[in-house]
Amino acid sequence: xxxxxxxxxxxxxxxxxxxxxxxxxxxxxxxxxxxxxxxxxxxxxxxxxxxxxxxxxxxxxxxxxxxxxxxxxxxxxxxxxxxxxxxxxxxxxxxxxxxxxxxxxxxxxxxxxxxxxxxxxxxxxxxxxxxxxxxxxxxxxxxxxxxxxxxxxxxxxxxxxxxxxxxxxxxxxxxxxxxxxxxxxxxxxxxxxxxxxxxxxxxxxxxxxxxxxxxxxxxxxxxxxxxxxxxxxxxxxxxxxxxxxxx
Numbered sequence: 001x002x003x004x005x006x007x008x009x010x011x012x013x014x015x016x017x018x019x020x021x022x023x024x025x026x027x028x029x030x031x032x033x034x035x036x037x038x039x040x041x042x043x044x045x046x047x048x049x050x051x052x053x054x055x056x057x058x059x060x061x062x063x064x065x066x067x068x069x070x071x072x073x074x075x076x077x078x079x080x081x082x083x084x085x086x087x088x089x090x091x092x093x094x095x096x097x098x099x100x101x102x103x104x105x106x107x108x109x110x111x112x113x114x115x116x117x118x119x120x121x122x123x124x125x126x127x128x129x130x131x132x133x134x135x136x137x138x139x140x141x142x143x144x145x146x147x148x149x150x151x152x153x154x155x156x157x158x159x160x161x162x163x164x165x166x167x168x169x170x171x172x173x174x175x176x177x178x179x180x181x182x183x184x185x186x187x188x189x190x191x192x193x194x195x196x197x198x199x200x201x202x203x204x205x206x207x208x209x210x211x212x213x214x215x216x217x218x219x220x221x222x223x224x225x226x227x228x229x230x231x232x233x234x235x236x237x238x239x240x241x242x243x244x245x246x247x
Contacts, residue, residue, distance in 0.1 A: 083109025
């Protein structure tokens, strides 16, 4: 979907996919030291295997198409998890680097994709640390899929990405889609508890619409250039993908 369609978009979807979460009992039985729980909440997102995430099946094709449209060769995957998308990007011919805050995710990614560089950083780190490791070579595009909904300070993500990009480089973000009709249907079918997943340790804490995510990007020096919904049939999308150019 291009800019003109994006400007007049009103869409909806019902999100009913069950989510694996840690139970209240598991959390009660976890170590009780304040620092232990603090560190776990910030740095652990449950990566345990190299298995492809279910969402990759409908997000990755859109990401690859958008990267091809802007001619991006050198790409950084921000919040790369277990490295699966990095593997797909490399297979498609991109020069790819992965950054992930979860050290277990980085370990799995390095083991599964030994030819791809992976770095254990979060969006609160200095992007110069990655650039130093990469010979001061900036990136044509930064991709971040299903990450920004997990962040307490989401403005740090576009700020970090901008520090890695070439002048006029592109940021491609995906996140679960929300809109008026989707929200209405979630209410009518009483799915908010399932959708918000409050018991999912490290789960979603921000719920974005096209308007709010666009505003976040624009306030952090990006111009939104495209939108598309992915997953399910049109107007019943699971996620949305926004592309923006650094200004």
